[in-house]
Each structure stands twice: as structure tokens, then as C-alpha cells.
Amino acid sequence: MVQQKRRTHIDFIGPIKKDHPVIFTESALVGIIEGYLRKYHLVEVDALIPQSIFQFPLMWDEKTFWNADYTNEYTEEIIHDIYLNESVKFFDIIRLAIMNIKKDKGNVTSEWKYLRIRLVEDTMVSLSEIKPTMINTPACFEATVIGVEPKMMYIKTAWFECPKGHPGNEIPCDKYRKLQTPVCQYSEGAAACGEKMRLIPEKSSQDYVQGIVIQEPIESTKFGNPVEHDAKIADDLVGPLRVSQKLKMSGILRTVIDRKTNENEIYYDIISYTDTLHSKEAMPTDDELKQMKKDSKEPDFMLKLIKSFVPEVYGLDSVKEALILGLSGGVRAKTKRGSINILLLGDPSTAKSTLLKECAEIITKSLYTSGKSASAAGLTAAAVKRPNGMWMIMPGVVVLCNDGFVFIDELDKATPDDRSSLHEAMEQQTVSIAKAGMHMTFPARTSIFAAGNPQSGKWEMALSAAENVNLPPTLLSRFDIKFRILDVKDYNRDSQMAQHILNQFTEVVEKLYSREFLRKYFSYINTLKPLMTTEASQELLKTYRDLRTKSKDQEAVIIDTRQLEGLIRLSTAHAKCYFREKITVEDVVHAVRVYFESLKSFGFDPESGAVDQTTFFSSAKTNKETTFWNVFQGVDEEEKGGVLPESLIKKLAESTQFDEESARRAVEHKHSRENKIYMNKEGRYMRV
């Protein structure tokens, strides 16, 4: 870390706050700031117009300056003191100082009263570095807004009057935006009046204050729980903030003890914020890019990428290639998503987690999470009750990683709520939530790579994918590409793996790309937008038709339009990998090959046509007939003396085989066509 010039809060706050509080009149404060601006920032002030935003630098250089009257010399420390003690009035003081300087050049119009001011601090800290001991210390940090409470009014400057009719007083709120009711100090001769004064709301000025929740940016906490803080914004900062916005903020950590409830409220008082414009993504330099493009012309470029991707994981080349295509991403088109979703299923300890974690290491804007232990807001979004009793809608990781990636391990352990809202995120690219009288829709153009383990701990070959991992077929169908990785005991593979592990120790490994290289490579190719060519789309159409024809022969669905869209995205990604501006037939051929490899991992052979997409979702073992009678028997055992039609239909619709409509038809069919069930006097079905 760079050596910081800042002193610690202790030698700064301690003695000054306790023993030498800054007590100046407002005009003296204005004089100090004016002197400071005249000495160091006159050029910037001269350039200002009333519509500008003045960036007031809050430095820690110990520069010295005289106040406006040249009566006292100060160091910058005094600016910080004013900032801390007069934070509510701080910007007004700066404005007045600027207006004084502007008076040199002629009359100052009243427009200057609305000059916008932002604080710029020299050193940034991370929210996770902030400790409770830093109370009252200004700090500058990057944060994402993850919750916004409704805005509230507060009294900025109150007008108090004495019930006995003595002259009134104007009293500004303190730095916690709280008012202390004064007693009347009016005296006629001897003692002061001492009457408790009354607040006159009509003569008081009010403004807005809003509670928000901020979180450190996801990039800095890839594998942990991001630090959260309560914060408050006030006055002209209130309004434009939206959830999931990332900002550079400066603020002061405040602690307020409520004497009535004895509760301690700790929050960040945000003094200013600006959008973070710069992206932290590591882009290749011009030379590096030139080299990458040259490398991509080599015939074994993709193989080298695959070998460089998690080299400690042996084999799984097709899976790695699919992940590489997924990380490159497609291109968004009108209503169609561009992000690629990938699902890795299979036995535990088959490197699925390792692969996902590596993806998170390579991609800057991404988060690695587990289905069971996401944040309070879950994977997508949730209404969360705040300690102050207010409800707040908070975005989950999929929303926070908008335009990025989320890697979800153990998707099978996600809550039913999360699983159902993932549907929307993965298809419409939005997350909507309606709860506690609030409704919000967040953009979620997020790529989702997930992994899932079988419920029983071991993949059961007789069962379908949906049954093995306990995920609804509709969710499975949202993934462009699915792989099954089995823990097969295979002598050849074992000895090859042993050789591979030994190689890593003996350094006979060929020269691979570093993680740093991959990081820059994906940052760059992610920005590319290759165009579809007629030849490439003809090739896609041909593949699609071939597979459809085979479907007809097999009476099974090999491919539908959802998979066709997936193939377009994968072909696009392949073209991006090679820095191509146009998608070629070769890109399509490779994308289709990767897709076929994924089908083969489930034991299907797309070349011979023996593929049935439905077996992803339901096994032959549990066909409709079996399901029907299993459910019937289950309900019969529960209800005794026959089965009520509605409970039978309801239970059938809950199975993977039926929806409500088809359940109703099946019951009708069994009753009046096949005569396998009949209705008894109580209106209950009995088995014939």
C-alpha cells in the first residue's frame, strides 16, 4: 500500500475535539476557507460559473495559508476541523467563500447560492478497512447502493419562539440533524426568562434526509460476504440514487446514542458522491493485444487456452471450452439475451467448484457464491426488514453483477424463492420483486454459471437430470449448455491423471497462458460484437433442420428454438475468441461440436440422433402412467376411503410429469375412457 500522509484519527480528532473545539463565527470560518481557496485553488474558482460543480479537495498535505484578513496562519488541519464540526454548514461556508472571491470580479448574482459542491479526497479506503475507531473521521470509498429507504423531512434550521412573547431564535440542527429545544435567554434586568421555547414549523426551513444501505463493491469481495453499512444522504444528494448504482463516496462515520431507547445508531453521513466512471477491468496494452491477435492465428490457439484454464484440473477439455465460450459471451440482440448460461452437474468432487472459482478469479465483475448461503437478499432480490423497522428491497448477487457474471455453486441448495426468480433473470434479464407494498424491477443482464450435485450424493443413472439434482425442468432449460461430470473409476484415466499431477511437479508442462493474460484477454474480447454472416446463419439453420428431422424419426425432441438461440450465442462467442468481426461457418461448426459434446456427457449421441431432450427432465423409469398411480396411491393413503378429484389433480400437477391441465385430462381419461377408476357415493375416486 502507498504510504499515506494522513494522520490517524487519534492524533487528529482526539486533542482538537476534546480540548480545543473550533469555535469561530461563521464569517471567520468563511474567511479561513476563502484564504485557503485564494492560495491554492484560485484558478479553479475563477473558472466556475453558477451551474458548475466545484470539486473541493480535502487533502492532508499540511499546507499552510493565511485567512482572508491575513490575521492568522493555519494549516490544512483547520479545514478538516471545520468539516467535522460544521458538516451541515460546510458547503454553505465554501459557497460564501467562493462568492467573496467572485466579488473581486464584480457583482455576484443570487444564482451562486445554488452552486453545487463535491468533496474530493486524496486517499480511498475500502469499506472493509473501516473500523469503529474511525468515528468522526472523513473517509472516501467506493460503494454500491444496495438499499434505499423512503425519503424523510428533517428540520435544517428551526425557528423557536418563547411562549411569553420574547424575541424568537433561529437554531440550526446539529450534525446529527437533530434539534435541541432551547430555553429562552431573554432577560429584563436580573435572571433570564428560562421558559422552554416552542418550535414554529412554518418559520423553519426543512430538507430531505434519506437512509440508504451501502456495500463494498463486489470486485473487492469475490469470495466473502461484502461489508455493509447504513448511511444517510441529505439535501440535494437525495433523489437520484438508485439501487445497485456504484459510486465513489465521501462521508463521515457517525455514532448517535438515542438517550430514550439507549440504542446506538452507527451510520455513514455521506457528504458527496460521484459516479465511478473508470472501470477497474484490466485491459491488455496495445503490444499485448497485438501479441494476442497474433497468437489467435496459430492453429492450436483454442487448445492452448483450454490447457491454460485451470491446469491443475485434469482433462474435461470440452467442459473447459464451453466455459471459455461462456466467459467470452454472445452479443445482445433486440429482445434476446447475449449472456450465456452454463450448468455443470454431476458427482461431488469432480472439480466443478474449482472450475467455477477459477472463472471468478479471471472475470473482474463477477461473484462466486453458493446456492445455500447467498446474502440476506438471496440470489436475486428480497424485501429485508431493517433494524429501524422499515422494509427495504435489496438486490441479490445476480442484480449486483448486472453486465457481469455470477458463479453459483450448489444451485440445488438454493431456496425455492430464489430458484423461481432465477427463471426471470435468466430469460428476461430482469429481476422483479413485489413485497411489503413496494415493487421494483432491476436489470439483470448477468451470465449465470452454476453447478449442482445429485440429491443422493451419487449420480443415479436411471434417473433424469432434473430428478438427480432436484431442479425444475423449466430452470434447467434456461441453461444454454449443460454438462454432466461423472466420477468414473477408470484405470486409464487414473494413471493419466497421476501422470498429469507428476508433470506439474516436474515442470515439463508446455508454456501456458498466465491467469493475468486470461483476465486481460476476456476483458477485451467481452467488448467485441461480431456480426452474423449469411453463410454462418445458413449453417446454423442446416444444423437445426437436421436435428429436427432426426427428432421426427425418433419421436423425441433433440433441439428446439431455445437451443438454437443458445447455439447462436456460442457461435458468436467463438468468433470473439478469435477477434473476428464476423461470425464464420467455422465458428458455427465449433459451437455445434461443443454443444454435441455436452449432450454426449449425458450419454446421448447426437450424430446417430439418439437424443431425447425430455430425458434431461424425466426418466423413463417414472413415466406418466407410473407417476399417476404413485400419486393416486399416495393421496388414497392420506385421505382414506377414496380420493377427492381436486386433491388428485393438485398432487399430479406438483409432479414433474403433469401440469394442471394435463392432470385434469389424465384423471378424466382414467375415469371415463379407460374405466380404471370410478367415483363412489361420497364423490371420491376409487381404483377399479
Ligand SMILES: [Zn+2]
Ligand atoms: Zn421568554
